[in-house]
Amino acid sequence: MFATRRRRPLLGLDITPSSVKLIELSAHRGGYRVEAFAAEACPPETISDSTIVDAEAVGDAIRRAVRRSGSRTREAAIALSGDSAITRVIEMPRHLRGAELEERLELEAERRIPFPMEEVSFDFDVVGPSSRHPDMHDVLIVAARTENVEQRQAALEAAGLLARVVDIEAFAVEKGCRLLSHQMPGAGAGKVVAVVDAGATTTRFCVLDDLKVSYARDVAFGGNRLNEDVMRKYGMGFEGACRARERGSLPDDYRTGVLAPFIDAMAEHVGRLLEIYRSSDGASPERILICGGCAKLPGIADALASHTGIAAAVGNPLGEMRLAPRAEGAHAAAPTLLTACGLALRGFD
Numbered sequence: 001m002f003a004t005r006r007r008r009p010l011l012g013l014d015i016t017p018s019s020v021k022l023i024e025l026s027a028h029r030g031g032y033r034v035e036a037f038a039a040e041a042c043p044p045e046t047i048s049d050s051t052i053v054d055a056e057a058v059g060d061a062i063r064r065a066v067r068r069s070g071s072r073t074r075e076a077a078i079a080l081s082g083d084s085a086i087t088r089v090i091e092m093p094r095h096l097r098g099a100e101l102e103e104r105l106e107l108e109a110e111r112r113i114p115f116p117m118e119e120v121s122f123d124f125d126v127v128g129p130s131s132r133h134p135d136m137h138d139v140l141i142v143a144a145r146t147e148n149v150e151q152r153q154a155a156l157e158a159a160g161l162l163a164r165v166v167d168i169e170a171f172a173v174e175k176g177c178r179l180l181s182h183q184m185p186g187a188g189a190g191k192v193v194a195v196v197d198a199g200a201t202t203t204r205f206c207v208l209d210d211l212k213v214s215y216a217r218d219v220a221f222g223g224n225r226l227n228e229d230v231m232r233k234y235g236m237g238f239e240g241a242c243r244a245r246e247r248g249s250l251p252d253d254y255r256t257g258v259l260a261p262f263i264d265a266m267a268e269h270v271g272r273l274l275e276i277y278r279s280s281d282g283a284s285p286e287r288i289l290i291c292g293g294c295a296k297l298p299g300i301a302d303a304l305a306s307h308t309g310i311a312a313a314v315g316n317p318l319g320e321m322r323l324a325p326r327a328e329g330a331h332a333a334a335p336t337l338l339t340a341c342g343l344a345l346r347g348f349d
């Protein structure tokens with residue numbers, strides 16, 4: 001009865017059009033320890049609009065990341081992005097169980113999901129009693145195009161990995177946000193906090209209420225735009241612009257002429273998202289935490305704070321964790337690891 005069930009380790013693997021990021025966590029003194037980490041760029045054009053075009057090239061990037069991380073774990077949790085999956089909460093009679101419940105859900109899903117069912121992979125989770133009807137249960141249904149799931153599995157297989165968990169990005173982000181609680185007033189309990197994940201192509205704005213996402217919205221604006229500005233201004237290619245930016249080897253007028261206007265534009269986007277959220281009667285957040293690659297731009301948190309009048313800081317999901325020596329590199333990448341961390345946490349469900 002007291003036998004401890006050894007958890008099989010799991011890699012959290014965040015695959016985006018710009019990069020593959022992986023992290024492995026272990027349980028450590030009531031918290032977590034980072035066992036392995038790596039990030040690898042995805043070659044351009046291998047993923048387009050969340051569809052993997054070249055599974056082999058993505059597989060290569062995953063393989064490089066795994067090798068570099070030093071991890072021997074071969075099972076991973078991956079996510080499907082929002083536009084390739086659909087989620088709905090539906091009510092079902094509480095007495096339904098097993099095959100009967102599944103059958104009813106499938107019929108209901110067929111009515112509510114705008115894809116033909118034969119092209120869809122379908123899963124569900126009984127969330128709990130419905131707040132409106134005591135004799136009903138809220139059931140979360142998730143449907144994704146089987147093609148999208150299979151492409152991702154194929155990319156993992158090409159890298160010698162197995163997808164043990166296929167999650168939805170929004171759920172992974174919500175899980176990852178719990179690791180930001182150390183930066184929230186009252187550790188997030190009963191508090192309203194905004195988390196901005198400003199990546200390469202997309203900036204996600206979500207509001208957490210008591211650590212649960214109560215509102216989320218995306219804009220198609222991110223670090224790629226800054227890169228394009230650099231390319232245009234200095235006549236560089238995409239990779240050259242990335243490298244020059246990382247090395248800080250751009251001309252003197254980069255800071256005032258390119259970076260500052262980009263940061264202003266980001267602050268304006270976030271300000272607008274905040275206004276849209278507030279106009280839907282949302283309570284004002286007490287704090288903004290910014291994550292994603294753009295969180296590493298110098299002065300971005302201050303710009304958000306002065307534009308919105310709300311205290312802002314760079315979010316660090318690894319803030320309370322110890323790092324294994326081989327995973328030291330995760331420190332610098334921490335703000336970009338929200339999704340990967342949320343996926344890695346699935347290993348502790």
Ligand SMILES: Nc1ncnc2c1ncn2[C@@H]1O[C@H](COP(=O)(O)OP(=O)(O)OP(=O)(O)O)[C@@H](O)[C@H]1O
Nearest residue numbers: 016018019199200201202223224292293294296336
């Ligand atoms: N040190 C840095 N300084 C400035 N920008 C950076 C830095 N590191 C990464 N970026 C930028 O951040 C972006 C990548 O961020 P991130 O890894 O969060 O995106 P992603 O998750 O791949 O993309 P998305 O979430 O949009 O699908 C790129 O545009 C990159 O140029």
Ligand SMILES: [Mg+2]
Nearest residue numbers: 016199292339
């Ligand atoms: Mg991202």
